[in-house]
Amino acid sequence: MTHHALLLLTFLSCLIRSVQGQSPAKQSLLLWYKQPANQWVEALPIGNGRLGGMVFGGVETDHIQFNEETLWTGGPRDYQREGAAQYLPQIRQLLTDGKQAEAEKLAQEKFMGRQSNEDDYVQKKTAWFERVRNVINTQQNPASATFDDHSWKTMTVPTVDGWEKAGLEGLDGVIWFRTTFDLPASWAGKDVVLDMGRIRDQDFTYLNGELVGSDEGITKNRRYKIPAAKLHVGKNQLAIQVINLFDKGGFIGVKTNQPTFVVYPEGGKPTDGVPLIQPFKYWIQDNSPPASPRYQADYQPFGDLWLNFKGQSNVANYRRELDLTTAISRVTYSANGVNFTREYLVSAPDQVMAIHLTASQSGKISFEALLDSPHRNFSVRNVDDQTIALAVQVRNGALRGESVLRIQTQKGQVSVSGNKLIVSGADVATLYVTAGTNFKNYKDVSGDPAVMSQQPLQTLRSKTFEAVKGAHVRDYQSYFNTLSLDLGRSPNEQLPTDERLKRFEQTSDPALAALYLQYGRYLLISSSRPGNQPANLQGIWNDLLTPPWGSKYTTNINLEMNYWPAEMLNLSACHEPMFTAIEEMVETGRKTAKAHYNARGWVLHHNTDLWRGTAPINASNHGIWVTGGAWVSRHLWEHYRYTQDRDFLQKRAYPIMKEAAQFFVDFLVKDPETGWLISTPSNSPEHGGLVAGPTMDHQIIRDLFKNCMGASEALNTDATFRDTLKTMYGQIAPNQIGKHGQLQEWIQDVDDPNDHHRHVSHLWGIHPGTDITWDETPDLMKAARQSLLERGDEGTGWSLAWKINFWARFRDGNHAFNMLKLLFRPAISPEGVTGGGSYPNLFDAHPPFQIDGNFGGSSGIAEMIVQSQGKTIDLLPALPSELPTGHINGICAQGGFVLNIRWQNGRLNGVDVTSKAGQPCVLRYGDKQVSLSTEKGKTYRLDGELKVL
Template sequence: MCATAQAQTPHHLWFDRPAEDWERESLPIGNGAMGAAVQGGVTLDILQFNEKTLWTGGPGTREGKYDFGIPADPQTEALTEIRRELNTKGRLTPEYVARKLGRKAEAYGSYQNFGELRLTFPPSGEISGYRRQLDISEAIARVTYSADGVRYTREYLASYPDGVIAIHLKADRAGHINFTAELNIPHNRSAHRSVRQGRIAIRGKLLDNGLAYETQLQVIADGGSLTRTNEGGIRVSDADTATLLLAAATDYAPVYPAYRSTISPHKTVQTRVNRAHRKGWSALRAAHVADHRALFDRVSLHVNELPLAPSAGKQPPRQKTAALFTNIPIDQWLASYGSGNSAADRALEALYFQYGRYLLIASSRSGSLPANLQGVWNNSTTPPWNADYHTNINLQMNYWPAETTNLAETAIPLFDFVDTLHQPGNFAAEKLLGARGWTLFLNTNIWGFTGTIDWPTAFWQPEAGAWLATHYYEHYLFSHDEKFLRERAYPAMKGAALLWLDALVPDPRDGLLVVSPSYSPEHGDFTAGAAMSQQIVSELLRDTLNAALKLGDRAFAQQIEKTLDQLDPGLRIGSWGQLQEWKEDLDHPENKHRHVSQLFAIYPGIRSLPAPLLDAARTSLEARGDAGTGWSRAWKINLWARLGDGDHAHRILSAQLRQSTLPNLWSSHPPFQIDGNLGATAGIAEMLLQSHGQEIHLLPALPAAWPSGAVSGLRARGNTTVDMWWSKGQLQNAHITAYSSGQLKLRLPQNGNFSLRRASDNRIVAQSEGAHIKIFNVQPGESYLLTKANSEVTRK
């Protein structure tokens, strides 16, 4: 899509005042490893910052009790006892099972606030024209205001290419930049401070585990002077401009069992700051914007902005509607959502979609840890849920939009992280389940925790490894990268599958293989063969079977086939037409629990299901209702999209914006959790394009609220990219680019006849057709244009 078209959909959010609440009003920037929250005060600007590896707990804790969650002796005897009781009683309370199989987590630790950069400015006269803005298309935050006849501007960015957070301050009159910069570090660590040549360096160790850390701030002034303050800060006086460069690191290394690097954080930080200093602000900013836009610009979304039809093979022109919304602060824009201004509502929805993509880019880049419960942003030393990695849906949800919204690179940290869990996960499989392979349970940290905790209603999720392993196969399906499949995906998948070849047990009631004990997160009693457990294991085994056949591992494929033949699939229709959550018909139609775990096979599952099961899933969703926390609503958006009900998906998206979104557009559980943002972005993509079940479905769940629009750059399984334009609720054309050879199966909306031509020569593509189905062969690098017969596009 052309740059001018992109510019007309709002890609920024702004406030007309500094932030008063970190969680609700700060503006996030990040480069994957580091994050910061821009608050933008006029006399005191606090930039709270993070670095993902600063964690308490783990190896080296003072108590020396960290054991990765794994008992010294196998607990298979207790596991056998629980299975035996389930066979006779059918159900066991979570509290009872937790006493038998749960363990108190020792020295688990939590993600830490690294510190604060505090900028203190001299008092000034009346402030006017204040604006604090985040441009998500460039990943730059900006504060502007006027005081005493001078216009001041600050820009903030978190550079991935250079590994620093940078701030640039300027004024429209020379000699008017005056401030003091200080670094504040929380008191749960030792701290040695040095200040020289415009640089503040603080290094030390966490008192909890001895993790070494360092942060450096370089202050550069153009004109004026730099002086050291008595408090260990740096004062800038009468400068024309100033640049601040901030870097932070620890001696963490993702290597079991010590998790410590031989490279000091001092060397890492010093190198980054020195390099950025030599590069200079202009070059650093340009490299940052180019790097970010190379990812962000791949996808554009415009809703209800289409006055004219496009020329064949080109994107349509846009009305300049953005001006209607860019002059409204984001908190007011969000507060007015749903009050009757349809154009403003649609623009906010498009912004929210792109904001999720921005957050994923900012919190997950190659070389960093994956996005945690809060992405990379955390202002506490005791954050909610440790700001860790919950693997009964939350970590997985963070990466739902990675492939579909053309950000596959952001998933690499997830694969890197899961790879590090295989070795401790082997011990979890052996000691906790008596099995080969690897797995983990409800949650993990950066220290390889793969065992159980003692929280009764959320401690047992041995299918977590299986679920995470399916993400590898999804990456292959979208990319057709056979090297990745062979060298990275298949080892992870085979290890996760091997566990279930050992750990599944026959149900004495019908002889089918089930997960036992099994728990449907975070709901009900323990049983054998709960729907989600069976569906996840089935998904993994089928993925691994396909990979084994592709790679020629026929012996293992035969083992999987034998198990699949005996596996309970976890798909049953209950007494009131619902898709059962448990193997027994225990669902209550009045239950409104936020989890809908029995619907895993609908989404994120990737196989086509017969109509009766889809109808049963719809009955279950309707009974559970549309309410929920931020992440729960996000999941329901995806589920309703998969069921083809765009209006219902949009209804939940609207509720997400009204009730589960903070003024800065962060999703709220509460408190703030990033999974709601990322899951909702995935849901919007799923409303527009689906490619599960070995077919590409165009506009499968378009809501009536979006009668016209255009999207470009969405990705489909089969290594393809899709652009679409629709008008009056009907698809008008689509542009499909293939990057691998093969056969595509295209499912079209039922709104007319379409022709399919090769874009390079406008020749009709040979195809076999069914009812609204086109099947055709594609070649790498070729594009194919689908146009509606008798449309304005066709007549041109």
């Protein structure tokens, strides 16, 4: 071929790609940074569905924090409160009579689920409390003005996230604090106010040896009036006993700019006050309080791997990255003229986390590796001269775990010293980390942690790292490579990921939206594999013994949002752990349905955990929400709709859906005022308290009944039950339009147009439900849109993500994209203030971190491109003007279809439809619509006018 012919061929190839809306160069699917992570939300996540790691990538000290999916607090037990159902009629009547406060009080006392340790806790707490308070009656009284505290440690307060962030992770119990302040002579004879902000949870505050204040509860600002007679001009001694029985502890300040930790004259201003001397001295009096009663369990961190390197000076060319195409994280840099590379992965085939270290010169790999854990009384033992093992026991829990670290090297020496492995002068080093617990299932903790931690290492003895890496990549790509997305290019692609986030709102960077969607797929693959637990509130990544909201499964939005992308984004297999968990929740949910409602079937309230608790938890004003089981059942139906797997529908999905529906057949009651069937008692999630008849409940229940009827028709079974559902379906309280033109959140028209609550639960019927659509109920769609406008665009991370999906369903792509800009907003401001958005590692910020926003955001981007919730497959239904050209291959639609879609200049350019089940296919683009009779396994190509090619 001549040179001119080659140039012509290249030109034509580029032209064809341009016409098809494709970029000539492949987009990079890398998260990368010019510096190591300084905090956990900057570290890069890796995982295989069971094991998770967070890579910090430090030069002199590297840190990999790791988790294993089954290490939780608690243990197998019953969560339901037997006999609760006897109070149900009274609670309902109180709500009917408008006595919400009385209903909530009765429900809190008699209707909530059982807590762990609740039977003997009061007695144990009383004895313990008397003992720790008795210290003030001893000769070594820490409250005394003359007490010698010179040996105490120091802590700067406040610690906004609790004293855990000041090095006391996992500490519950009693800590004494001491500090002083200097009273000006001009204040002599004046009463003063001592302001210490908020304290978790109880304090006894002494001034110069006398008790001057005591209170309990996080919501109460500690402002104590001190009479002038108790004060001295000059130095005054403060001593505070802080008692914290569970969760975060200590001084947490206030969420305002008002100064705290000051003393000021009564009637004066805190800004004119005298500050308390910092840092405070502290002493841990007791760290073993009786185990607090808990409604549900918390997901736990497992341990930490630390790598300490020496001689890492003159560092240059540092880069830390995560490659979404291979699920490998990498750190590269040069030091003293040597190029160093570290690779990090978590292999599903080999069930191991691997860290591979290489250098450009021989003999340059030298470091110490050690294991530790935030769990109290962890231990590390020497297994052999290349291996150490970490043992952990969850405090007051049934679970224990073991992790093993083994190092293999080429050349060099490996030795063991205490809890450290020491490598000297190696050419190459590979670290393998495993972990396992005694968890077998939610009813059985008789497993052996050593099985999961030691067996994988036996097979690795004969494998090279390249073999482990190759198997990992092939396994991961079997999931990831099912979908590709190109949304266009921009110069920002050359920037580090944290810089791209900062610039996204002001500059065009469509490739970051594509990266984010693929990152969501990466996180789902890495945290939810067949045979594992479902992704929890943080996937499988957590570094805290008391994580936010327990890092469990919140079922009034968050668990479900985790799986919104699963079917659409061609990761149907990743949905499987949720289905298995649902099957287990059916078993516990039957007990809850009987004990609390005297009903058949099964029920799930607004949270569950590893032990599959289904009873009401926390507080009656939000914990009694009955439609969790109905919502998760929708995922079973969606899986069938996308896969057309009749065997799955018959053997797994429909029996669960039917039992969920049976509960509501028994539970729904007639509203005495309207005659409608309503859900009572319940809650519009976390908003408005305990009520009768929240709109969201009725949308979900209608959806469940409709799907059950569809399933029974498809399976040609249960005609009588289907008729029952059909009759009741038409009697359920309908969606209503209120006086502001809004979709009502409750039966009563009480919505406040100035209410900007993060939950927008009454719009469930638009997404993910189909109770309200443009095709069938346009007036309700307009009312729902008005509700969303009134609620506002702002929100926490997952709330922003849900709103992207809403605006896509409203077919307003530009508004949806504006919401995406808010979701991409850096969660940590230059001033250090955190808000809803994205952390530097692209984790979703509630704040703090919740992974549901990542999954919801991925779903929202996909909803802009394809929607198939109705009778048609809608192409580009909400394409924003900022994404005018692109293509996606492998996106899925209900009916068993896989689509490749191309668009250019905001217009559809073509679509390929592959039929996996041979079902009829109706495509719609704008006002164009075409119906196809398809054959299983066949692909159909159509142009931008929906004409078959």
